[in-house]
Amino acid sequence: MSSTTSTSADQLTFRGSSLQLKNLCMAYGDVPVLRNVSLEIAPGTTTCIIGPSGSGKSTLLRGINRLHEPSSGDVLLDGEDALRVRPDVLRRRIGMVFQHFNLFPDHTALENVALALWKVKGMSKSEATERARRRLTEVGLGERADHRPRDLSGGQQQRVAIARALAMEPEVMLFDEATSALDPELVKGVLTLMAGLCERGMTMAVVTHEMGFARRVADQVVFMDEGEVVEAGRPEDLFDNPRSARLQRFLSEVL
Numbered sequence: 001m002s003s004t005t006s007t008s009a010d011q012l013t014f015r016g017s018s019l020q021l022k023n024l025c026m027a028y029g030d031v032p033v034l035r036n037v038s039l040e041i042a043p044g045t046t047t048c049i050i051g052p053s054g055s056g057k058s059t060l061l062r063g064i065n066r067l068h069e070p071s072s073g074d075v076l077l078d079g080e081d082a083l084r085v086r087p088d089v090l091r092r093r094i095g096m097v098f099q100h101f102n103l104f105p106d107h108t109a110l111e112n113v114a115l116a117l118w119k120v121k122g123m124s125k126s127e128a129t130e131r132a133r134r135r136l137t138e139v140g141l142g143e144r145a146d147h148r149p150r151d152l153s154g155g156q157q158q159r160v161a162i163a164r165a166l167a168m169e170p171e172v173m174l175f176d177e178a179t180s181a182l183d184p185e186l187v188k189g190v191l192t193l194m195a196g197l198c199e200r201g202m203t204m205a206v207v208t209h210e211m212g213f214a215r216r217v218a219d220q221v222v223f224m225d226e227g228e229v230v231e232a233g234r235p236e237d238l239f240d241n242p243r244s245a246r247l248q249r250f251l252s253e254v255l
């Protein structure tokens with residue numbers, strides 16, 4: 001299904017898909033890392049995933065788009081068994097943005113966004129370039145389309161990475177600490193961009209240490225520890241009324 005519709009303001013609105021995890025288990029070799037993670041993310045909503053280092057947050061996102069295969073359990077994308085979709089096809093439907101932007105250093109911002117469109121999506125070069133330019137304009141980088149990554153700030157590079165993921169018209173976006181590598185003054189711009197995607201209807205799973213963002217933007221917050229979901233619910237419930245001792249301890253350390 002196509003996940004986007006155009007609007008008059010040349011800004012896309014999205015038709016995000018639902019994402020469901022059922023008893024997801026993951027391991028590295030013989031070492032279990034995720035245990036029976038179950039989650040429901042409604043279409044067009046944002047789930048923020050928080051938890052201590054090593055709790056399995058990145059592993060969870062990697063399982064959802066099959067950068068690492070789950071050992072058991074189910075992932076349903078728009079109700080469809082995502083573990084049976086070819087991984088390369090799945091990754092067109094589920095975009096991912098990492099802490100380190102993973103841009104091609106020898107290509108301009110525009111080429112970084114356009115490349116996958118003609119290589120993976122099979123668009124003509126002119127069509128891909130046209131769409132890439134629109135996506136860059138949307139993330140505020142229309143003027144910087146011809147710059148290479150080294151001539152862009154960290155925040156601008158991350159916005160190129162987001163434009164690149166959006167250009168594929170995904171149904172879900174995963175963010176893994178997308179702002180942790182940025183200088184503090186650049187964090188806000190990227191978080192504002194992410195909050196805007198949420199308002200425009202994208203389905204998002206966001207691993208973050210930005211508790212203010214999670215409280216403000218998330219429809220659901222998930223607290224993970226030692227490979228398990230310990231608590232999940234509305235941000236005000238988790239932040240103001242944590243039930244488990246583990247979440248209470250975590251919040252007292254990070255807030």
Ligand SMILES: Nc1ncnc2c1ncn2[C@@H]1O[C@H](COP(=O)(O)OP(=O)(O)OP(=O)(O)O)[C@@H](O)[C@H]1O
Pocket residue numbers: 028033051052053054055056057058059060
């Ligand atoms: N490629 C790997 N091979 C083996 N073990 C790994 C691998 N990647 C992660 N792990 C282990 O899996 C566990 C979960 O790691 P993961 O990266 O998912 O945690 P995280 O919650 O994202 O942590 P952080 O907040 O530090 O990014 C950790 O114990 C980690 O050491």
Ligand SMILES: [Mg+2]
Pocket residue numbers: 057058059176
């Ligand atoms: Mg991580």
